[in-house]
Amino acid sequence: MDYAKCSVFVTSAAFLCTLVVHIDLLGGIGEKRELMTRNVIIIGSGAAGLTAGIYAARANLSPLLFSGSQPGGQLTITSDVENYPGFAEAILGPTLMEEMRKQAARVGTEIIDANVSKVNLKQQPFVVEADGKRYESKTIIVATGASALLLGLPSESKLMGKGVSACATCDGFFFKNQEVAVVGGGDTAIEEATFLTKFATKVTVIHRRNELRASKIMQQRARDNPKIAFIWDTVVEDVLGVDQERVTGLKLKNLKTGKVTEFRCDGLFVAIGHKPNTDLFTGQLAMNEQGYLITKKSTTETNVAGVFACGDCQDHVYRQAVTAAGTGCMAAIDAERFLQHHSS
Numbered sequence: 054m055d056y057a058k059c060s061v062f063v064t065s066a067a068f069l070c071t072l073v074v075h076i077d078l079l080g081g082i083g084e085k086r087e088l089m090t091r092n093v094i095i096i097g098s099g100a101a102g103l104t105a106g107i108y109a110a111r112a113n114l115s116p117l118l119f120s121g122s123q124p125g126g127q128l129t130i131t132s133d134v135e136n137y138p139g140f141a142e143a144i145l146g147p148t149l150m151e152e153m154r155k156q157a158a159r160v161g162t163e164i165i166d167a168n169v170s171k172v173n174l175k176q177q178p179f180v181v182e183a184d185g186k187r188y189e190s191k192t193i194i195v196a197t198g199a200s201a202l203l204l205g206l207p208s209e210s211k212l213m214g215k216g217v218s219a220c221a222t223c224d225g226f227f228f229k230n231q232e233v234a235v236v237g238g239g240d241t242a243i244e245e246a247t248f249l250t251k252f253a254t255k256v257t258v259i260h261r262r263n264e265l266r267a268s269k270i271m272q273q274r275a276r277d278n279p280k281i282a283f284i285w286d287t288v289v290e291d292v293l294g295v296d297q298e299r300v301t302g303l304k305l306k307n308l309k310t311g312k313v314t315e316f317r318c319d320g321l322f323v324a325i326g327h328k329p330n331t332d333l334f335t336g337q338l339a340m341n342e343q344g345y346l347i348t349k350k351s352t353t354e355t356n357v358a359g360v361f362a363c364g365d366c367q368d369h370v371y372r373q374a375v376t377a378a379g380t381g382c383m384a385a386i387d388a389e390r391f392l393q394h395h396s397s
């Protein structure tokens with residue numbers, strides 16, 4: 054062994070030894086990364102979270118993002134998306150979200166496919182726990198979205214995006230000159246039914262009770278609309294058309310008579326409500342009665358300084374991918390400014 058080779062050997066051995074001691078002291082290489090205090094942790098990988106990732110990474114904040122149990126968020130359960138700007142042709146929801154994820158990763162967002170199980174926002178740095186590991190961060194962006202409440206029928210999930218939808222603003226356009234049904238009796242259902250009359254030839258509202266919960270003025274507007282019909286005291290027992298991969302009708306059951314009938318239609322809109330995914334933050338972040346996070350007007354700031362909320366977990370009005378992406382961008386900019394003002 055000549056001197057040069059020997060020197061390389063000794064240096065490498067010393068480095069390795071230092072590394073091993075270092076790893077040992079930290080209890081394993083995996084934990085070293087967890088111990089470092091992050092600038093930004095993003096919770097959620099829908100349009101809001103991934104956009105926040107893109108902006109935070111490009112602001113040199115090295116964000117860490119937890120994707121949760123539904124990587125890509127709600128758009129992964131739909132087919133054609135025609136209203137997200139930048140695509141001349143319709144793009145499939147899962148493809149759009151895969152592209153967004155690749156973009157976030159390419160610019161430097163570290164993505165961990167895990168669900169956040171606990172947060173502590175009462176101390177600074179904040180603490181986030183996922184997969185039994187503990188992470189610390191100076192700021193947090195909450196982008197946990199919302200889940201559309203569904204009927205829970207196997208045929209409903211098989212035909213989701215193939216005639217079944219939970220969003221009239223998103224999918225109404227696909228039902229030009231067709232007949233559709235809307236399930237629900239609240240404001241959202243009546244709003245969706247009224248909106249759908251712009252495209253469909255007939256919209257039938259199916260409701261389990263014999264009166265609507267929607268506001269009187271909306272009810273009146275719907276009753277006055279010649280394209281809207283009502284079926285009362287009735288539930289959907291099955292969505293028909295699984296074999297044809299498109300909705301061909303519904304199996305309905307009248308709750309008063311028990312009679313089961315088949316109803317022909319081309320589409321089903323489930324409008325029985327949404328649930329924001331915010332249970333994780335109960336008692337720590339301000340939320341409204343339905344659980345939507347409250348943010349200060351024109352910002353993404355929550356009631357806890359350094360914690361920002363974006364997308365459907367704080368927006369019960371628009372609930373669109375582009376608005377979620379827009380507020381995701383706002384959250385990253387808000388986090389960046391917060392860090393700038395609080396850097397010592």
Ligand SMILES: Cc1cc2nc3c(=O)[nH]c(=O)nc-3n(C[C@H](O)[C@H](O)[C@H](O)COP(=O)(O)OP(=O)(O)OC[C@H]3O[C@@H](n4cnc5c(N)ncnc54)[C@H](O)[C@@H]3O)c2cc1C
Nearest residue numbers: 097098099100101121123126127169198223364365372374
């Ligand atoms: C069937 C359907 C069709 C739609 N079609 C369109 C359309 O054509 N155009 C349009 O603009 N909008 C459409 N929308 C609405 C659009 O999908 C939503 O507005 C958008 O996805 C909201 O994005 P988000 O990032 O706020 O939340 P979401 O997409 O709901 O994503 C939430 C994310 O948070 C994660 N998460 C939740 N809890 C945790 C946790 N504890 N730890 C870590 N991660 C967590 C989830 O895994 C998920 O990745 C549609 C919605 C549905 C249901």
